[in-house]
Amino acid sequence: MVGFAQRQMAEFDGSPTMVELLVPLFAELYEQTGFTRKDIGFWCSGSSDYLAGRSFSFVSAVDAIGALPPVAESHVEMDAAWALYEAWVKIQTGEIDTALVYGFGKSSAGVLRRTLALQLDPYTMTPLWPDTVSLAGLQARLGIEAGLWDEATMAAVAQRSLTDAQDNPHAVRRGGSSVEELLARPMYADPLRKHDCAPVTDGASALVLAADDRARESCERPAWIGGIAHNVDPLHLGARELTSSPSSRRAGDAAGLDGIEIAELHAPFTHQELVLRESFGLRADVRISPSGGALAGNPMFTAGLNRIGEAASRIHSGEATRVMGHATSGPLLQQNLVCVMDGATK
Amino acid sequence: MSTSQARTLSAPVSVNFDYTRSVGPTLAAFFTGLRQGRLVAGRLSDGGVVLPPPEFDPTTHDPVTEFVEVGPTGTVQSWTWVPEPVAGQPFDRPFAFALVLVDGTTAPFLHAVDVPYDELSVGMRVQVRWAEERVGAITDITCFEPATVPSDAGGGSPAQPAAAVPEVVAAHAAQLDGPLITPVNLDYTYAASPEESAFFRGLQEGRILGQRCPTCGKVYVPPRGACPVDGVPTTDEVELAGTGTVTTFCIVNVPFLGQKITPPYVSAYVLLDGADIAFLHLILGVEASEVRMGMRVEAVWRPRDEWGTTVENISHFAPTGEPDADYESYKVHL
Numbered sequence: 001m002v003g004f005a006q007r008q009m010a011e012f013d014g015s016p017t018m019v020e021l022l023v024p025l026f027a028e029l030y031e032q033t034g035f036t037r038k039d040i041g042f043w044c045s046g047s048s049d050y051l052a053g054r055s056f057s058f059v060s061a062v063d064a065i066g067a068l069p070p071v072a073e074s075h076v077e078m079d080a081a082w083a084l085y086e087a088w089v090k091i092q093t094g095e096i097d098t099a100l101v102y103g104f105g106k107s108s109a110g111v112l113r114r115t116l117a118l119q120l121d122p123y124t125m126t127p128l129w130p131d132t133v134s135l136a137g138l139q140a141r142l143g144i145e146a147g148l149w150d151e152a153t154m155a156a157v158a159q160r161s162l163t164d165a166q167d168n169p170h171a172v173r174r175g176g177s178s179v180e181e182l183l184a185r186p187m188y189a190d191p192l193r194k195h196d197c198a199p200v201t202d203g204a205s206a207l208v209l210a211a212d213d214r215a216r217e218s219c220e221r222p223a224w225i226g227g228i229a230h231n232v233d234p235l236h237l238g239a240r241e242l243t244s245s246p247s248s249r250r251a252g253d254a255a256g257l258d259g260i261e262i263a264e265l266h267a268p269f270t271h272q273e274l275v276l277r278e279s280f281g282l283r284a285d286v287r288i289s290p291s292g293g294a295l296a297g298n299p300m301f302t303a304g305l306n307r308i309g310e311a312a313s314r315i316h317s318g319e320a321t322r323v324m325g326h327a328t329s330g331p332l333l334q335q336n337l338v339c340v341m342d343g344a345t346k
Numbered sequence: 347m348s349t350s351q352a353r354t355l356s357a358p359v360s361v362n363f364d365y366t367r368s369v370g371p372t373l374a375a376f377f378t379g380l381r382q383g384r385l386v387a388g389r390l391s392d393g394g395v396v397l398p399p400p401e402f403d404p405t406t407h408d409p410v411t412e413f414v415e416v417g418p419t420g421t422v423q424s425w426t427w428v429p430e431p432v433a434g435q436p437f438d439r440p441f442a443f444a445l446v447l448v449d450g451t452t453a454p455f456l457h458a459v460d461v462p463y464d465e466l467s468v469g470m471r472v473q474v475r476w477a478e479e480r481v482g483a484i485t486d487i488t489c490f491e492p493a494t495v496p497s498d499a500g501g502g503s504p505a506q507p508a509a510a511v512p513e514v515v516a517a518h519a520a521q522l523d524g525p526l527i528t529p530v531n532l533d534y535t536y537a538a539s540p541e542e543s544a545f546f547r548g549l550q551e552g553r554i555l556g557q558r559c560p561t562c563g564k565v566y567v568p569p570r571g572a573c574p575v576d577g578v579p580t581t582d583e584v585e586l587a588g589t590g591t592v593t594t595f596c597i598v599n600v601p602f603l604g605q606k607i608t609p610p611y612v613s614a615y616v617l618l619d620g621a622d623i624a625f626l627h628l629i630l631g632v633e634a635s636e637v638r639m640g641m642r643v644e645a646v647w648r649p650r651d652e653w654g655t656t657v658e659n660i661s662h663f664a665p666t667g668e669p670d671a672d673y674e675s676y677k678v679h680l
Binding site (some may be wrong): 013014015016018019020022023028037048052053054062063064065066067068106109110111113114115118122123124125126127128129130131133134135136137138139140141142145187188189190191192234236237238239 | 356
């Protein structure tokens with residue numbers, strides 16, 4: 001991981017293809033790495049047309065690359081963290097030694113929490129249009145009833161996140177107050193208050209992967225990917241324990257989380273961070289989501305990639321030597337990806 | 347910053363499509379049960395009883411073939427308030443979604459619960475409220491409501507194999523009129539890019555505006571956010587003539603939903619004079635069989651009082667009568 005750039009806003013007033021954001025993001029990455037587009041061996045993106053109703057938006061977005069002569073390009077209809085996984089696999093094959101991964105999404109174009117009901121079972125769930133906030137509320141109350149967390153521990157997550165977001169220029173929500181003040185705010189989707197839910201966010205982001213000497217020549221302190229894995233739980237909510245996340249545990253075990261100093265967790269709801277912390281078995285001294293995490297800005301299809309990019313940035317800056325970025329996709333933490341990065345090669 | 351007009355043009359867009367599916371034997375048992383006012387769950391290899399029945403056992407991955415009738419009462423395991431319902435949800439007023447552990451099952455079932463906010467609680471007993479007209483869909487259950495019948499001692503009856511279920515499955519083909527349909531309608535606010543917005547605003551004034559790539563000099567119309575060759579923003583605005591050359595075309599003979607012109611008619615790529623990318627439009631005012639590659643055409647505008655920020659301001663392109671363009675002049679644009 002040798003470069004990372006992002007843009008986020010509550011509402012983007014341009015086309016859902018987001019070429020307008022991607023062009024300057026790519027320019028920023030060329031600047032960071034010294035690469036030109038001709039140096040990039042593979043391009044891979046994450047987005048979904050359902051988000052804003054523009055068909056083949058990922059094809060239009062290719063304009064931002066300048067794809068003549070033709071380039072090797074691919075797309076996943078998942079968070080761009082999974083596009084990163086595809087690019088990483090392609091690098092492992094030895095076929096390429098550089099890749100640019102990007103994601104984009106205009107969540108504000110529709111009713112996001114409703115649109116996401118389309119990722120549920122189309123026979124038994126989607127016809128009821130269970131929105132993402134409602135599903136999260138059901139999950140949160142299960143944990144509260146089981147004594148796994150309570151409203152105060154949930155508010156503490158929001159408090160830390162919003163306080164950390166104060167220093168993140170990309171945050172669309174920031175500014176902590178106190179757990180007491182947060183708890184005094186009204187309920188929204190009982191048991192959730194609005195600060196328990198990530199804000200609807202538009203945005204795009206991109207990062208560059210490079211192998212061996214290509215990494216050393218393009219970045220002073222590359223964040224070397226030491227472990228990357230993803231895993232999935234069953235779609236049916238009745239088919240899994242909702243207060244834990246077996247798939248994130250398996251992904252964490254496969255990636256190897258020993259010695260992590262910073263963990264950027266993709267938790268769109270406060271209680272989901274508590275689920276993930278338990279799942280990953282993170283020590284008390286591991287710093288959680290210093291960027292403020294998804295509660296400070298959750299652009300669909302890039303928020304997971306952003307966690308990896310934010311974690312890598314801590315290695316680029318010399319602030320940390322071993323970090324992890326986590327991404328989630330699907331309803332209630334169904335799919336999880338873990339990327340562990342080191343400041344030194346093994 | 348205040349401006350007299352928005353940076354970009356936007357308009358509402360509705361996307362509608364129906365998922366039309368045939369269900370296999372497992373879900374057919376479930377949906378046929380619903381149609382008959384019965385809850386049919388699946389028994390798994392680990393002894394669990396799950397509603398709706400999963401098609402494959404999560405442990406053995408074998409098809410789930412053993413069905414049991416459960417409910418219609420159950421216990422609320424979790425609930426959440428829905429203060430601002432979205433379109434298509436079970437109620438259009440604030441309501442609760444719940445995970446209900448239906449009597450006889452071992453895993454929760456998601457549906458709405460019609461109970462006032464102040465009276466909701468975990469552990470409350472509820473029962474199915476059936477829709478008056480049932481078609482074999484999840485919405486055959488209107489919601490759950492407070493139970494009116496006392497629960498059995500122990501809070502739930504053990505699941506009994508549903509003897510009638512094999513008949514239920516067999517009856518499916520005869521009783522259901524067709525596949526399961528899930529209507530999907532999505533409403534968006536669609537925004538054009540700044541370049542597209544300039545193009546549409548130009549059309550409102552009777553002008554065709556493109557943009558030139560500062561690197562390769564190519565002119566794109568409609569303009570794009572970036573030159574697809576160079577990946578740089580196209581910055582220079584170029585006004586184009588309404589005349590051009592047909593590069594390629596097709597004769598539309600097939601009727602389709604929403605078709606506005608009676609076939610046969612011609613849909614063509616028109617390379618406007620001064621542009622480097624062809625523009626898709628209609629060729630009218632000439633027999634379809636007369637249209638050919640290289641034919642010179644010009645834009646035919648609708649009456650000015652009908653103009654809006656739309657490409658429909660140009661009704662179609664019609665032949666100018668000039669001699670055909672030389673193939674060499676447009677061959678790189680094919």
